[in-house]
Amino acid sequence: MDFKRALLIAALLAPAAACTTAPDSYPSLAFREGERVDGTAEPAPAAPYVPPTPSGDVLDNVGRLAAEATSAHQAFVEEAARLGSTVSKGHGAQVGSDSWAQAQVALASLESARSKSLVALADLDRLYVGAALEGEELTRIAELREQVVALVSEEDATIERLGSGLR
Numbered sequence: 001m002d003f004k005r006a007l008l009i010a011a012l013l014a015p016a017a018a019c020t021t022a023p024d025s026y027p028s029l030a031f032r033e034g035e036r037v038d039g040t041a042e043p044a045p046a047a048p049y050v051p052p053t054p055s056g057d058v059l060d061n062v063g064r065l066a067a068e069a070t071s072a073h074q075a076f077v078e079e080a081a082r083l084g085s086t087v088s089k090g091h092g093a094q095v096g097s098d099s100w101a102q103a104q105v106a107l108a109s110l111e112s113a114r115s116k117s118l119v120a121l122a123d124l125d126r127l128y129v130g131a132a133l134e135g136e137e138l139t140r141i142a143e144l145r146e147q148v149v150a151l152v153s154e155e156d157a158t159i160e161r162l163g164s165g166l167r
Contacts, residue, residue: 051135052135054127054140058127058136058141059140062127065120065148066144066147066148068116068120069148069151069152070147072117072120073155076110076117079110080113080162084162086103087106087107087162090104090165090166091166092165107162110158110159110162111159113155114152114155117148117151117152121145121148124141125145127141
């Protein structure tokens with residue numbers, strides 16, 4: 001039985017002896033280069049956003065609408081020159097008189113002529129908003145839109161000036 005006992009003890013100790021190694025063969029627990037913290041918690045600077053140019057179709061439409069507004073404004077100016085004396089005759093006239101009625105009709109004709117510029121401006125506004133929502137570059141659209149706004153403002157001032165003496 002001594003042999004069996006010795007064999008049993010050797011069998012139990014063999015796995016424990018296999019797990020022991022020399023202390024210098026273990027990996028170091030010191031920080032490795034990749035484990036060191038360097039730098040700051042600041043995010044990297046972002047590249048500035050450069051908006052894309054609107055499509056050629058949009059820019060063509062913007063140019064076409066600006067040309068339409070300019071043409072409509074020229075027609076308005078001619079109409080205002082033609083109807084200015086008719087409106088002037090209605091100033092101070094009795095409400096309901098022929099000259100007053102003709103002045104009202106002339107003003108309505110001018111407002112109708114102005115509507116062509118307003119339609120072009122509304123379409124430009126729609127294109128401007130669409131490009132803004134897409135994050136596109138707005139400079140060209142805004143420039144032409146401001147030109148059309150100036151034309152419409154001039155038309156508004158003309159109608160206001162001519163109609164100011166009517167009751």
